[in-house]
Amino acid sequence: xxxxxxxxxxxLWGLADFGGGLLTRRTPALTVVVVSQSIATVVLxxxxxxxxxxxxxxxxxxFAVAAGLVGPxxxxxxxxxxxxxxxxxxxxxxxxxxxxxVGVGLVLGERPGLLQFAGIAVAVAGxxxxxxxxxxxxxxxxxxxxxxxxxxxxxxAVMTLIAEASSTLTGLFLALFVQRVTNVLAGxxxxxxxxxxxxxxxxxxxxxxxxAFAFVGLADVAANxxxxxxxxxxxxxxxxxxxxxxxVVTALxxxxxxxxxxxxxxxxxxxxxxxxxVLLATG
Numbered sequence: 001x002x003x004x005x006x007x008x009x010x011x012l013w014g015l016a017d018f019g020g021g022l023l024t025r026r027t028p029a030l031t032v033v034v035v036s037q038s039i040a041t042v043v044l045x046x047x048x049x050x051x052x053x054x055x056x057x058x059x060x061x062x063f064a065v066a067a068g069l070v071g072p073x074x075x076x077x078x079x080x081x082x083x084x085x086x087x088x089x090x091x092x093x094x095x096x097x098x099x100x101x102v103g104v105g106l107v108l109g110e111r112p113g114l115l116q117f118a119g120i121a122v123a124v125a126g127x128x129x130x131x132x133x134x135x136x137x138x139x140x141x142x143x144x145x146x147x148x149x150x151x152x153x154x155x156x157a158v159m160t161l162i163a164e165a166s167s168t169l170t171g172l173f174l175a176l177f178v179q180r181v182t183n184v185l186a187g188x189x190x191x192x193x194x195x196x197x198x199x200x201x202x203x204x205x206x207x208x209x210x211x212a213f214a215f216v217g218l219a220d221v222a223a224n225x226x227x228x229x230x231x232x233x234x235x236x237x238x239x240x241x242x243x244x245x246x247x248v249v250t251a252l253x254x255x256x257x258x259x260x261x262x263x264x265x266x267x268x269x270x271x272x273x274x275x276x277x278v279l280l281a282t283g
Contacts, residue, residue: 002234005226006242012223014249017091018257019216020075021082021250023209029079030194031203033072034187036217039210041184043218044177056171060164064175067161068182072190074154075220077147085144087254091247092270093148095277096123098240100156115279123276129269162224163231172228176221244277 023032048054081090099120158179165175194200205213223246230239251270254260 002230002239003242005230005233006239007245009223009227009230009239009243010246011249012219012226013243013246014091015253016216016219016223017078017082017094017246017250018087018253019212019219020079021087021090021254023212023216024079024083027205027209028200028203029076029083030187030191030200031205032079032213032216033075034184034191034203035205036213036220037072037075037180037183037187038217039214040217040221041177041180044173044180044221047173048177051170051173053170053174053177056166056168056174060166060171061175061178063161063165064178065182067158067165068179069186070154070157070161071179071183072187074151074158076187077154078151081144081147081151084147086260086266087250087258089266089270090144090148091250091254092273092277093126093145094152094155095244095247096126096149096273097152097154097156097159098244098277099123100153101160101236101240104160119276119279121276122272122279126269126271126273126276129265129272158224159227163228166228167232169229172225176225179224180221241278244274247274 020032020036023036078090078094081094084090162175162179165179166172191200191203195202227239227243230243247270251260
């Protein structure tokens with residue numbers, strides 16, 4: 001079951017990233033985050049009511065609140081990066097966020113093994129190479145890489161926090177709901193402030209794209225849920241390795257639907273970042 005849930009996580013995250021990247025090319029990233037997460041919040045609220053998950057309320061939900069504050073920043077940075085750079089480069093770099101749980105383990109007294117040290121080195125090399133020949137001369141490419149690294153740190157933090165927010169299935173529903181409510185409040189506040197300051201035009205959503213927004217929001221929520229279930233039912237290392245394959249899904253979708261072609265050095269860098277992720281998780 002661990003493998004099944006973890007592979008489902010990689011599929012859901014990969015497709016959500018692809019859909020979010022496409023939407024961000026036509027709609028401001030902050031609008032994409034707020035709308036998609038609002039839809040997910042409504043659905044999760046219904047699930048919480050039906051399952052009676054309110055009974056799981058407790059101090060651990062503060063971890064979900066923290067995840068909800070970090071999540072919009074990570075998603076905003078990631079969607080902007082997907083809009084700026086090739087998905088086949090951005091998505092694998094985003095998987096480097098697995099280093100965050102490793103760092104938490106260090107703080108708690110764990111010591112990295114040889115594979116983890118190797119994973120850090122390989123991941124850093126992947127970050128540099130993924131910039132391609134234009135890494136120094138093209139601000140757009142550099143911005144995409146930096147935004148992706150910010151998003152990766154945020155995603156890793158969310159994974160760590162949400163895993164601490166619940167220990168039961170109904171508790172997981174409630175934790176995900178609290179996380180999404182916080183997402184919407186934080187993202188909505190940022191959107192309101194941006195519009196008032198004139199840095200962002202009033203949001204205009206093409207209602208014909210509403211199913212796409214719903215898919216992105218619900219797929220992201222489902223991926224968080226399946227990852228938590230995978231980590232609860234088996235070794236976290238196994239769950240993390242299999243869940244970290246989601247960039248492959250995004251890259252394949254981008255190649256199939258957008259006909260993206262990468263430079264050799266960029267493809268090598270993206271591959272190294274993914275290898276580094278696997279080494280970090282298995283070390």
